[in-house]
Amino acid sequence: MRYFTPGPALHRLGLACLGVGLQYGELPTVGPRTLDHHVAVVIGAGGGWFRAGDGPRVEVTAPVLLWLTPGVPHHYGPDPHWDESWVAFTGPATEAYTELGCIEPDRPVVPLSDASGARAVIGRVARTVQRDTPLPEVAAGAALHELLVTLRGARADLAPDGDRPLQSLARDACTPLSVAEHAARLGMTTAELRTAVRRGAGCSPKDYLLRIRLDRAKELLASTDLPVAAVARRVGYDDPAYFSRLFTRRVGVAPVHFRTQESRPMIEQRDAP
Structure with missing residues (x-):
């Protein structure tokens, strides 16, 4: 000791x-x-x-x-x-x-x-x-x-491959489904899903989905030339203006400014001598 x-x-x-x-x-x-x-x-x-x-x-x-x-x-x-x-x-x-x-x-x-x-x-x-x-x-x-x-x-109450509700939400986070629809696909009530996500991730299902969507949006903004509207659709938002407001409120900068800060210039590929 x-x-x-x-x-x-x-x-x-x-x-x-x-x-x-x-x-x-x-x-x-x-x-x-x-x-x-x-x-x-x-x-x-x-x-x-x-x-x-x-x-x-x-x-x-x-x-x-x-x-x-x-x-x-x-x-x-x-x-x-x-x-x-x-x-x-x-x-x-x-x-x-x-x-x-x-x-x-x-x-x-x-x-x-x-x-x-x-x-x-x-x-x-x-x-x-x-x-x-x-x-x-x-x-x-x-x-x-x-x-x-x-x-x-390592908790015994978790499945061997992890927390099933969290895995399912993460897999389908960018599809335009409501929390109730996610719960139905898992065979759970909305209240049961809220309890499971709160215990597993420390937040509500809505916030958990939002975190995953914003993480994916950041990746697309930093690594592609997709327009902001296209990025919004890729992560589940049909309204690019709403996506931009949401992104700005949660991230602290607008999507276009995030891209300017985080994008990396492509290195020109040259043939080996």
């Missing part, structure tokens, strides 16, 4: 590592206690029990993730075969990761389909801070971002 006291500059990077540990075997019961920071505890083998706040005692079986949330009492006990990797962290980015569904304070016990990816990232954090490398705590903080995304993708 290693612990750190990051300074203000490390906190401003978004996520700061406060500690990391790799433990296994016969371990003592933890708590009851309350922390002022987040801890992700990844159980790769074994089982035990967990209790958060005034909630019931829950049996846990690996692979599983335990979220220890600031201000929430927790208490848990491992069996003799418990294999635990944990990382403690804080920083302003935790709020955004919670909104995006990567940190789940209301779901302290999260079954995982596979813990190996998360364990590998935590192991890398532990190795990084033990070496005489430049700015090891910065490297640990950077790995925390990767860890949160890895844990999000």
Whole structure:
């Protein structure tokens, strides 16, 4: 186990590592206690029990993730075969990761389909801070971002190929379909789709579709000579004036100005001597 006291500059990077540990075997019961920071505890083998706040005692079986949330009492006990990797962290980015569904304070016990990816990232954090490398705590903080995304993708409630509603919306984002029509194609109600997208992407289906459309529009503006009206149609807008207003409001510059800023001149192709 290693612990750190990051300074203000490390906190401003978004996520700061406060500690990391790799433990296994016969371990003592933890708590009851309350922390002022987040801890992700990844159980790769074994089982035990967990209790958060005034909630019931829950049996846990690996692979599983335990979220220890600031201000929430927790208490848990491992069996003799418990294999635990944990990382403690804080920083302003935790709020955004919670909104995006990567940190789940209301779901302290999260079954995982596979813990190996998360364990590998935590192991890398532990190795990084033990070496005489430049700015090891910065490297640990950077790995925390990767860890949160890895844990999000390892949830057992996700399909092996990812989040189906998000995949479907991404595939058909530039087709002129309403949110209700997208939901119907997925066999879901509009409310169910909203809940799924909010949990998976931290936003509404409308905003998720808009982000994808604008990303595609930027690519077309930067890499092609298509008129703005043609770009608008390619990303699902029949009204180029509406598309231009929307693009300007969300991106901060008009489509023509974005093209001027981001377009790259074509390099003349010459025959080899």
